[in-house]
Amino acid sequence: MMRSAKKELINKTARALFAAGGVSVLIVIILILIFLFKETIPVFSGAEITGKNSISVSSKIIGASISERGNLISYVFQGGLSLVDRNGANINRFDLPEKILSAEFKKNTLLVADADKIYLYDYRYVSDGSASLDSNAELISLFQCPMPKGMKTAVVSSKDDTSVDIIYYGDKRIQLIKYSLGGNIEQVKIDTEILSVIKSAEVYFDGSLIAVSEDGRIYVIDESGNVSDVLKEDGISAFGMLTGKRGFVVADLSGNISVFSSSNREGSSSFHKIHKIESSGKKVTSIFLSDKDRTFAVIYEDGSMRLYYSTTEKLLLEINDINGNMLISGNGKNLLSYGSKLHLYDIKNNHPDISFKALFGKIWYEGYSEPAYVWQSTGGADDFEPKYSLMPLIFGTVKGSLFALLFAVPLALCGALFMNQFMHPDLQRLIKPAVEIMAGLPSVIIGFLGGLWLAPVLEQYLPGILLGLVITPVAVIFAGHLVEKFFTRSGGEIYGKEIFIILPVIVLVFGTSIMFSNEISTVVFNGDFKDFFFTKTGTPYDQRNAIVVGFAMGFAVIPVIFSLAEDALSFVPREIIAGSLALGLSRWQTVSGVVLKAAKSGIVSAVMIGFGRAVGETMIVLMATGNTPLMSLSPFNGFRTLSANIAVELPETAVGSSPYRILFLSALILFIFTFAINILTGFIRGNMRKESK
């Protein structure tokens, strides 16, 4: 009585403990899922306005600027420049010439022009040491010079510590002149006549000038002054160069917005229309671009404004009652509209560079000759166009796992079947733990050996190894047949220990085929397999390739599949087997007709779980592949998986930035992937159980 009560108590406690364990695992998984969601969701939110300040100005504004951190505003009026804070309070005032016609701020410069002269200033915001705010500005006069004859507009193109480049254009002529900071002309870089009236011009990244005309022509003038390319649009109403100077935005007369960039095909560079945003039916009056990223503001004739991002073609924000121009602050967090009044908007625009299309679609990036799936998340400079396509990574994950399974499934399943059904119990007791030890091998070491030892070996002996993979199974079957013929029937002493005859056969056959690898190369592949493959397919043979990873990762997956499949086979009741044998079926008939059928669901789930293991494997792929984000089916080049990508890139991405959130998104995708595999496994298993009943 007492004992059974005690037992009851133990049972109850154990049950409660197990339940608690199960539930807490579930809770942890759900929490991880929630965390991953929380980190990724901000990626898909658009831009929004979080605040607005209006500042009234008594005089007519000729030009304006907003400081890098968005808290100070400068505006030029007739005879002066005012610096105010975001509430309109005066901070500083500088004198400028009277009767000015235009004032343009650009990258620490202010260029003012009157009817016949230009005045160049160094104008910059300064901070008193606090990292988040600018406190003042300073204006230093650099030089003034007469506007060259026939020219109407002057624009600063670039300025460094010793010189400044200024673009001049008039009706049919354009010049690019380099001045010293003292105002001496150092070099007339370009001076060219053009057939149309120039509307706007900017310098491209390679030093050539891009000039657009009202009638819709885009002239590309190279460094030696020759017009190297002319593109034709249906009239041009606005133009602007994107940050990085690798692409520019053009609006045509019907309101369509296009982004152009050049690429180097064989021998020459040519321009392509890489993005097109369909017209909203309104005419565009001007385009203003951000210095920080590829965000640009489009102003329409009805006074409305739309904020777009070039790479994703995403409409970020729309404001209806802008009357005038729109500036984007250096940190991208503020917009300033100026016309008769100043309006300062605070905006939240953290991830303009991410959209569904950016992650999963083909995008035509600046400098590329066609749309492509590209993963290249960082660059050396701030003006880099990030490329966030997850497709090559998802492709790589699936490719790697499939190659691992290709190698692991036949070996693991046949191994498990042979061991469980045919092997002598003494040997069984030896093999099973050995395979389990295999599972304990750290994957860093497998990856290391795969990349630095296996890859070169495979490169050298590939034809032999491939041949070995084909003929060894044949030889094994043949050897098995011989064993059957000469030993089993005669006395049965060999029963369960056939492996001692088959193993030397495997070693011999595989070894021989590797030994003759070079000969096979010479005879079959005209000397070198790699050359043969390259000339036949056009894809180079890469030393770190999918086959290497297949072997290395297969090595890690084999124990998983082997153990699970072996367990499934062990659960087949011995009585069924005994019954089948007693009814006169041979051993093989019993195995294929009875055992395998009974263990089917277990074997399928073993493979699926092996697949799940391969999908999540990180260190092996990280070390044994080149992490090349390719999308090629060729077994002889590498790939990059989601998990390796996270391991490679996460350590140095800034918390909260776009790449950071995308890495979390790829973690979420991995999670969902394995989750789906597990659910599918359960489902298949359930179905098979029902069937077998």
Add this chain to the structure above:
Amino acid sequence: MLLIFASKKKNKEQIMKKVLLLALSGLVLSTGLFSQNVSVDGAIPSYSKKSGISGSLNSIGSDSLINLMAFWSEGFKKSYPGVKFQIEGKGSSTAPPALIEGSAQFGPMSRKMKSSEIEAFVKKYGYKPTEIVVAIDTLAVFVSKDNPLKSLSLPQIDAIFSKTRNSKYAKEITLWNQIGLSGAYSNKPISLYGRNSASGTYGYFKEHALYKGDFKNTVKEQPGSASVVQGVEKDKFAIGYSGFGYKTSGVKAIAIAPTEGAAAVEATYANALSGKYPLSRHLYIYVNKAPGKAVDPAVKEFIAYILSKEGQEIVVKDGYFPLTANMAKQQLDKLK
């Protein structure tokens, strides 16, 4: 469970041993990779310990220098256990604001301060920040030691590694005979190795050798400079870039011409020092020192440690070039 099992059965023990041996040999191999071939100038004096140094030191700046800073701080703490370090590496542009605000005494940067950044500093303090060169970072382009290739121009390197070819080199280079190799190399594809995108090396190479363009998808990105070299060593048709300090006897660094047609410059310590080699840069630490006044002794001692024999040995260990005795002295004098 496995352990019990192994102790019971002899043959299982053997299997375990074999596995362990295999694993160990892997580890030995991997640690053997980090051998160096540049040594610190013998004329740089050893660091001599002072007394009474304590306090907490903050460093905010370059991420490519974060490892060096960590090693230096560890070495420094051996002499002065009382000194506390806090090191942040979020990029070179975070250094100037931190110095201006006074939230850090050290601003490690992998580039020179821009004039605007210096001006912001001057605005607050009335004098310029003190720039101290602490190491030389040189990138080398490696090929296997048997490769007959001697030199490449920067635009050729761009055409080999980049798919955008911003250098305007006429044709994409994919085969070895396109850069003049014949014999065993003719018609063989070039196999590309490089660093992973999180590294400063990747960014620097992209900006200077690729003219800000994009890498080809076929560049095998390795998680460490040593594995780039190891990859090139094992792959006869490979070319790869990484820090020069990681060079082994199995690879050779090729000479690089800054422009098409210019004379190629060997990647040697001397050329890196003179600035002739196109892929070389100084690494800096900026400190706030008022003219005529002494800096905080802990700051001074830390810089002295970096510029000592021990500090420069750490530079070599982390894969960079050390300063010469003369340079080290010049830098040290800036704090006097």
